[in-house]
Amino acid sequence: MxxxxxxxxxxxxxxxxxxxxxxxxxxxxxxxxxxxxxxxxxxxxxxxxxxxxxxxxxxxxxxxTVAKVGESTVEVASRYFCHTLELGEHFHDSHLQKFGLRCFFGAPQDDFSQHDELGVSQRFPLPTFQLxxxxxxxxxxxxxxxxxxxxxxxxxxxxxxxxxxxxxxxxxxxxxxxxxxxxxxxxxxxxxxxxxxxxxxxRPSPHRGNAIWFRVDKTIKIDEWSGDAAWRERMVLDGKRWLSTNHLMGPGYWVWIIPLGSGATSIGIVMDDQAFETAAISDYPGALAWLSRNHPQCAAALEGSRLLDFVALRDYSYxxxxxxxxxxxxxxxxxxxxxxxxxxxxxxxxxxxxxxxxxxxxxxxxxxxxxxxxxxxxxxxxxxxxxxxSLYTDQYGGFGDRTMMSVKLVWDYSFYWGVLALLYYKGAVADIQLLRRINSQLLEAISLNAQMQGLLRERASQRLVQPAAGVFVDQYQIPVLHQLIGQLHDESLSLEQALPVSVALLRELVPAMADLLGETPQRQVSDSERQHLGDFRQAVLA
Structure with missing residues (x-):
């Protein structure tokens, strides 16, 4: 039979x-x-x-190359595809491994190395991919x-x-x-x-956003946008910035640059309503003109490429x-x-x-x-x-604010790795009894996140942009991020062991993050904050 x-x-x-x-x-x-x-x-x-x-x-x-938009994965999705669906070999053979999320700030500069940069000097241990x-x-x-x-x-x-x-x-x-x-x-x-x-x-979403995205038949390597030796030496592996999900940041918007395994590159321009109405982009020539004014190195990198697709989408969240x-x-x-x-x-x-x-x-x-x-x-x-x-609602106004985004990314990573991703990695997603046992800790973590996102929204409403100073905020040097992603990486650690540690760290981070946002008077850094954040405070305030 x-x-x-x-x-x-x-x-x-x-x-x-x-x-x-x-x-x-x-x-x-x-x-x-x-x-x-x-x-x-x-x-x-x-x-x-x-x-x-x-x-x-x-x-x-x-x-x-152009079947669908959606080219980047983070830790939960990577775990699902590589572990749950057992596709790890396919991902490592056919897709590019990411070099984290990277943001650049400041008005157009003659040398791209003069922009402020927020990212990692080397990869964290859990692989993610450009899909x-x-x-x-x-x-x-x-x-x-x-x-x-x-x-x-x-x-x-x-x-x-x-x-x-x-x-x-x-x-x-x-x-x-x-x-x-x-x-x-x-x-x-x-x-x-x-x-x-x-x-x-x-059901409608409280968040409003608009996006234009397209793909071109060219590998765009952001490492080639400056020949400054000190800028290149920030990376432990020289010439690997292009493997990040690179972001060009501004008040009310961000631009993604994502490389694909085929050699193509995906470009997206994502905006809140205020920035979108001002930009008035409706087609590819309009996108190029806007990039030429706001991010000329990106526009120059697109020269000589062939357009593969172009899509515009208003009010995408639901x-x-x-x-x-x-x-x-x-x-x-x-x-x-x-x-x-x-x-x-x-x-x-x-x-x-x-x-x-x-x-x-x-x-x-x-x-x-x-x-x-x-x-x-x-x-x-x-x-x-x-x-x-909550990570997005009414916060796009602060996307050009290096101080706010430095704080935001550390907090959002901490909440994601320490709580949301932790639930997935430790098998809690469909385990009702386990979710019941950790309910009080989850509620505290959610409350802390709501408090922090409220502070970020207040800062974002100012739509601040600091003059670029060539500052590099290296997230790889922040101890709390290593501790939280280490809990995901440690297969022997149970959720009931790891989650209380995460919540305690989040509890300590809130006043430190609020202080950096200017929501509390300047105060002396505690030993605990110094231990968790390392030189992060000094880099943010540079």
């Missing part, structure tokens, strides 16, 4: 063949992008007996076919019936109309929001009333929520939603009543999103 994978592979239609008749599935995944394909891989790895079908409007293979979305999705597509997951691509979804535990989805495949029914339906259709539209789940239901449906990826591209959290939310959905689907398949867990995990996901959203 053939094994399950053999049977499923036999059901895959060959090129030019008639599609097979539809049948009832355990899981229907609408959307074959990173979220949908990642969920399919996670489910088939954990429960190989599940009947899963993925429907995707594009045809595979997709364009490896070529198309290459990743093509790789997942091929692997899923080998594992027997059915993928219908080049199809158009027509309608869905959301009857509990008996969802039906009709679609057009070529000229033939077909239908699947399934116990579970997961919406991975991105901003189209198939289920979200059907059930009226859209929320969702409900992500998961015990009636057998869920949303993941951008079909549900989107906060902001700064810090690259999009793939983190794919990881979180996919972990929750996998847990619920597998528990349900075993006959477990998932009603309580669904509500509890919905609350956890909503809280994670709300805390992430």
């Amino acid at each position: 053939p094994c399950l994978a053999d049977r499923r592979n036999a059901e895959q239609p060959s090129p030019g063949s008639k599609p097979m008749n539809s049948k009832r599935q355990d899981v229907i995944i609408a959307g074959g992008g990173l979220a949908g394909l990642g969920l399919a891989r996670q489910l088939i790895t954990q429960r190989p007996d599940l009947d899963i079908v993925v429907l995707e409007r594009n045809r595979f293979p997709v364009d490896e 070529e979305r198309g290459a990743m999705e093509n790789h997942l597509y091929r692997e899923l076919l080998e594992r027997g997951v059915r993928i219908d691509h080049g199809v158009q979804i027509q309608s869905i019936d959301m009857s509990p535990r008996n969802h039906r989805l009709s679609f057009v495949d070529g000229e033939q109309e077909r239908e699947y029914s399934g116990r579970w339906l997961v919406d991975c259709t991105g901003r189209y929001g198939l289920v979200k539209r059907q059930l009226g789940l859209a 929320d969702c009333k409900q992500m998961f239901s015990d009636e057998g449906w869920g949303l993941t990826g951008e079909s549900g929520v989107f906060s902001d591209p700064f810090y690259s959290p999009g793939s983190d939310f794919i990881a979180l939603a996919n972990e929750i959905l996998s847990h619920l689907i597998i528990a349900d398949s075993r006959g477990t009543d998932i009603a309580f867990e669904t509500r509890a995990l919905e609350f956890f996901y909503t809280s994670f999103f709300s805390n992430t959203l």
Whole structure:
């Protein structure tokens, strides 16, 4: 008798063949992008007996360079892809390892080394990546076919019936109309929001942002923007700045420069409403003209390149009333929520939603009543999103303020590594009992973050910009960041051991950060602050 994978592979239609008749599935995944394909891989790895079908409007293979926006991962997403989905070899072979997040400040300078710089002189120990979305999705597509997951691509979804535990989805495949029914339906259709539209789940976000992004067929190396020896020697490995997610910062905006494994480069211009209205960018020539005025080295680096794509998106942030239901449906990826591209959290939310959905689907398949867990995990996901959203709301005005951003990045990294990422790395995302035991510590951490983000919003409202002085704030030299990322790296350390340490550190950081923002009178630095922050205070105030 053939094994399950053999049977499923036999059901895959060959090129030019008639599609097979539809049948009832355990899981229907609408959307074959990173979220949908990642969920399919996670489910088939954990429960190989599940009947899963993925429907995707594009045809595979997709364009490896310009298929999707979203080129950078941070620690949660990297852990999900490399560890949970077991794709570490693919990432190290096919994608560029990041050199952290790096920001440059100040009005245009004749020599780029005169800008203030905030970043790392060498990598922290946990790898993150610049992700070529198309290459990743093509790789997942091929692997899923080998594992027997059915993928219908080049199809158009027509309608869905959301009857509990008996969802039906009709679609057009070529000229033939077909239908699947399934116990579970997961919406991975991105901003189209198939289920979200059907059930009226859209909810506005308090954060407003606008973005223009494009890709060019040229590797842009920011290290080549200055020949200053001292500037180059800041890096332990010379010439590796270009592997960072580089940011050119200004009041109300930032510009990303992300290299891709194919040799292309992604450029994004992200703005709050005030900066966006002033810039009035609507096309590629307008973007180049704006860059020439505000970041001439970037505009010069684009000369001689070929434009691969161009997209403009207004008011990109949005929320969702409900992500998961015990009636057998869920949303993941951008079909549900989107906060902001700064810090690259999009793939983190794919990881979180996919972990929750996998847990619920597998528990349900075993006959477990998932009603309580669904509500509890919905609350956890909503809280994670709300805390992430707080990092951006009403803060873009301070993005050109080196002092504010130096403080902000240290605090935001500390909260992310010490709390949010820690929950994921230590397996708490779908563990209701563990989340209950640490609830009081989580509430304190959330309260501390709310207090800190309030101080940052007050500073951001001033839209300050300091004259550039060639200052380098080396985050690699900040002891508290090493301690917190070390907890993620230490597999032997439990969440219940690590989280109290994180909360205690955050508690001590708040007054120190407030002081640096000018919210409290200048005071003598305590021994504890000096131990946690090292020379950070001196660098910020330089």
